[in-house]
Amino acid sequence: xxxxxxxxxxxxxxxxxxxxxxxxxxxxxxxxxxxxxxxxxxxxxxxxxxxxxxxxxxxxxxxxxxxxxxxxxxxxxxxxxxxxxxx
Numbered sequence: 001x002x003x004x005x006x007x008x009x010x011x012x013x014x015x016x017x018x019x020x021x022x023x024x025x026x027x028x029x030x031x032x033x034x035x036x037x038x039x040x041x042x043x044x045x046x047x048x049x050x051x052x053x054x055x056x057x058x059x060x061x062x063x064x065x066x067x068x069x070x071x072x073x074x075x076x077x078x079x080x081x082x083x084x085x086x087x
Contacts, residue, residue: 007036041066055079 002019006012015036021029037044046064050057056078062071076085 010036053080055082058085 002017004014004017004019007015015034017031017033019031019033021031023029044065046061048057048059048061050059058074058076060071060074062073065071074087076087078085
């Protein structure tokens with residue numbers, strides 16, 4: 001299921017989306033996208049969290065945060081059997 005909407009303050013098309021992608025009974029993918037967060041850096045987020053049977057990954061796309069200033073990107077991986085996150 002997916003729903004996408006524009007924002008009343010913009011003439012641009014859809015800027016906010018919620019989606020659940022259906023890949024059958026073994027994969028879950030949920031997306032929440034909002035390009036209209038105008039309330040300061042504190043709760044801005046641009047990240048991917050990937051969890052699987054062989055480990056997990058975290059990605060932060062810093063360019064999109066506090067735009068146009070941006071922040072450093074982050075890529076961290078936690079392999080299966082590992083004791084901590086690796087950058």
